[in-house]
Amino acid sequence: MNESFRISQKLGLMFLPNSPIPKDIKQWAIQQLHSKSPALGVKRIRSYHKPEVTEWPKSLQPNLQKRDEMFWAYKENKEKFRRNMPGFQTEADKSRNRQENLMEDLDALKFAHRNVYGEDQLRLRFSSFWANHFRTANIFDNGNHIGHAIDEAILGNINSDFSNMLYKVTTHPSMLIYLDNTYSAGPNSNEAIWAKRNGRQAGLNDNLGRELLELHTVSPSANYTEADINGAAKILAGWGAEPGRISGDKLISLSERNRKIKEIGGTLNSWDYFKTNYAEPGNKTVMGRTFGPGKGALRQLTDFLADHEHTINHITFKLAQHFVSDNPSQTDLDHISRIWRESNGNLDQIHTAVIERAIASKDAKFQWPMNWLFQVVRLSGANGFLGWEEEQNDDYNENIMRTRKIFEELGQGFWLPGQPNGYSSDKAEWLSGEMFERRIRFATALYNGGFPTEGVDNIMNRIGANKVTRELVGSVTGGRRKFVALMCSPEIMGLENA
Template sequence: MNEQFRIAQKLGLMFRPENPLPEDIKSWAIKQLNAKSPALGVNNTQAKKIQEWPDQLQPDLLTRDNLYSEYKYNRQREEMDLAGYSSEAAKQDNEKKHLLLKTDQLKFSHRNVFGNDQVKLRFSSFWTNHFTTGNIWDNQNHIGHMMEEAILANLNNNFSEMLYKVTTHPSMLVYLDNCWSCGERSQTAIWAKQNGEQAGLNDNLGRELLELHTVSPSAKYTESDIRGAANTLAGWGIWPGRISDQSELLSIPQRHQKLLKMGGTINSWDFFKQDHAEPGNKKVLGKVVPAGKGGLRQLTDFLAAHEHTVKHISFKLAQHFVSDNPSKADTDFIANAWRKSNGSLDEIHSAVIERAIQSKEPKFQWPMTWLFQVVRLSDARFFKGWAQLNRYDNYIMESREIFEELGQGFWHERQPDGYSSDKKEWLSGEMFERRIRFADAIYTAGRPKFKSDDIMNRINANDTTRNLVASVGMSEKTKFIALMCSPEIMGLENA
C-alpha cells in the first residue's frame, strides 16, 4: 500500500478519489489538525455536489433543549389520552419534529464520508469514545452536540478545556444521572429528609471521571476520593427535557422562568443548582476543592495534569493509532509531548502522528472506521442524503440500523469504558462475517464508482491482496468483497 494510504488508514479515513495525494505525508497529517471542519454531505444519494449541511439541521443547544422539551410535553398529553396527541400518526409526527437522533447520526456519517479533515475527524472519534455517553431517551438530542461542540470544537485546545467542557455538557450529566445528584449535606438533601423523601448523592460521573476519563485505577484512588468528586459535581445538570416538575404542563416561557430561578440560567451547559450543591471544601487525591460552582473547574484542571492521567491516555492514544501492541517508547513519546506542552492537544496529537508514521506495524481498524474507509475508497453512496432522512428506502438502511448491524456506534448503549482499540475484541468470526455482509451491501446498494482493480492500483495494494482478489473469480461483486475484507484493507497487515 502506498505510504500515503497506509498513514491515512492509521490516522484518517482514506483519500477520496477527488483528493490529490500529498507528497509529504507527515506535513499533511499535522496540517490536518488545524483544518476547517464544516459538516459536509449530500442532500440525496444521486447528488453530485458535496456541500455543507443546512443550518436548520444543525440546531444550537437551546433549540435542542426546547425541541426535546416539546417532545416530552406532547408525550405527557399523549399519556393523558388527549385528542390529537395519542394516535400513532401523532406519535410519529412528534418524534419526527422534535427528536434529533436520526439527523445527528446521519450528519456524523456524512462528515466521515465526505469530510476533508479526516485526521481531525479520527481524533474526534477517539475522544468521543474516551468520553463515553450513550442513547437514553432523555439524552438523544444532546449526544451529537457534545461530539461537535465539546470535542471537535476543542481539538486544538488543551486537554483540560476539553475535559471540563465534556464533564459539564448536558449529554454527560444526563447520561450518568448527575442531574439528579445532590450533595450529602446540601439544602435539598436536608429538605428531603425533613419531608420523608429521598434525595442524595449519585457517584456515577464522579467515579467515571476518575476511573475512565482521567487518572485510571493506577492512581489508587479511594471511595472517599470518588465521593469527593461526586460532591464537587453535585448541583451540575438540569432535569431531562428541561421540565422542573413533570406533573406540570408548562409552556417554554414558563419553564425558562423556573430554570432561571433554579440554576441562574437557561443555558443547560452552565446550569448549577445551588440548593443541590455540597457546602464546604472537598478533597480528591489530596487536592482541596473549594465549595461553589468554580470548584469543578479546579478539580478537572488538577486531574487533567495528573501524571496518571498522562500515562493512562497516552497509552490509549498509542494503542488506537500507532499499534495494537504499542511499545513503551511509543507511549513515553506521547506522554513527554503532553508534559512539555502542559496538555496541548495539538502537541499531543502531533506526537501521535509522528509515532504512527514511524511505526511499521499495522493497525487493525474499528468496524466503524473500516466502513467509512471502504465507502470513501470506492466512492459509494451508502448513506442517505439529508433530504431523504424521513423517507423509506428499500435499499439504503437508516444510519441507526447501519451502526446497530455493524456492532459499533456512538449513540448506542455500551460499556462505560467505550469500545476497545485492541484487535482481539473485533476478530471473532461473527464480526468478520458482519464486514463481509457490509461489503456486499456497500457494493449492492452504494453502487461504487470504482472497480476493485482501480482501487488496488490507486492504493498500490500488495501482492497478497491482489492474489486474494484474483482467487475469488471474475464477479466484480465478489472481488469487491474480497478486497474490502482483505487483511491489508482491514489493517491486519502492511504492504
C-alpha cells in the first residue's frame, strides 16, 4: 500500500473514492484531529443511483433531556400495555411505541453513517477507540444514551484533556445506568437511614467504582485494595438519575415526572445529576488520597486518577496496540507516555504522539471487524447500510440488513450487550474461523447487493496494492471473487503477507 493509504488504514477509515489524497500525510493526519465533524449520512438507499450524502436531520438527534423523556414514555406506555388500555393493545401500537421512543437503532446507524461517509476519519477512529475504552454496552435501560455518550462525552471532548473526558464519561447517564450507579446510596446517607427505619433497603453498590479503577484508569497493576474501591463507590454514591418509570403503580404525566426528577436531583439535566440524599457524608479515601464530602469530590477523584502514572502506562499501551502495532515497541510506548506526562494529558498532543508512532512503525495493524467493514465500504463506494428513513420506518430492503443485525453478524458493535472491558485490539482475540468467514460473507454481500462504484483494479491502483494482493486477485476469476479476494487479502485486513 502506498504511504497515504497505509496511514489512512492504520489511523483512519481509508480515503473515499472522490476525496483528494494529501501530499503531506503526516501533516494531514495531525490536522484531521481538528477537522469538522458533521453527522453525515443518507436518507434512502437506491440501488443504482449514488445516494446523496447530507447531514442527519436535527429531528433524529434529540437532546439528552428529550432522550430521557422518551425512555420514560416508552416504559410508561409499556405499563399501559400491561393494563390493556385503549391505544395500547395491538402489535402496531407496540411497534409505534418503539419507533417513537427508542433511539438505539437510529443511533447505531448514525454511527455507521459517520464512519462510512465522514471526512473526519481520524477523529472518528480516535472516538471509537475511546468509546471502546469507556464502553457502555447495551443493557436496554441505557439504550437511548449510548449514542449520546459517544457523540457528546467522547467525540465532543476529543480535543480536550483526558481528565475532562474521564469526568464527562463517568458522570454520563449511559455509564451511570450501565454500571448500576443510579440506585447506589452511601451506607450512612439519608436514603439509607430512612430505608433502615422503614424496613426498606438502600445502600452501596461498587460496580462503577471498581471499573473506574480497573478499566478506565489505573488498572490492577496499581495494586489498589478493596477499601479503595469502596472509597470510590462512596464518592460515586448519589450520581445518576433513575431511568424509566419513577412512580411505582401510578401512571403520571410528563410534567409530573419532570417535577419529581427535579425534586430528587435538583435539575432535569441527567448529565449533572447528584442526589444529595444518596450521598455518603464525610471524607473518603482512595489510594492514599482523602476526598471531602459533596458533589465536587468526584471531579477531584477523576482528576487524581487521570494523572496517575499507572493510568498513563495502562492507556498508553492500549493506544499503541490499537493504532501502532499488534506488538508495540518500548520506543512507541515511551514516546506516547512521555508526551502524555509533558502535556498533562492533553488529548491533541497524545493523539499526535500516537500518529507519529503509527507512521514511524512499519508494522501491519490488524483491523477490527467494524473498522474493516467501514474501510471496505469506503474503498469500494458500495452501499453498506440503510438510509435513516428506511431504518426509522423499518422498511424492508432486499439488499441491506437492519443496522443492528449487521453489527450482530460482525460480532462487534457498541449497541450490542457486552462487558465493560470493551473489545480487544490484540489480533489473537480475533483469529477465529467464524470471524474470518464473516469477512468473506460481508465482502460477498457488498458486491452482490451494495453496487460498488469502484472496480478492483481501480482500487488496487489507487491504494498501491502490493504484489501478494495483486497475485491473489489475479489468481481468481470473476468480478465477485476478485472483489472478495481483495477485501480479504492480508493487506486490507491489516495482517502480514504470506
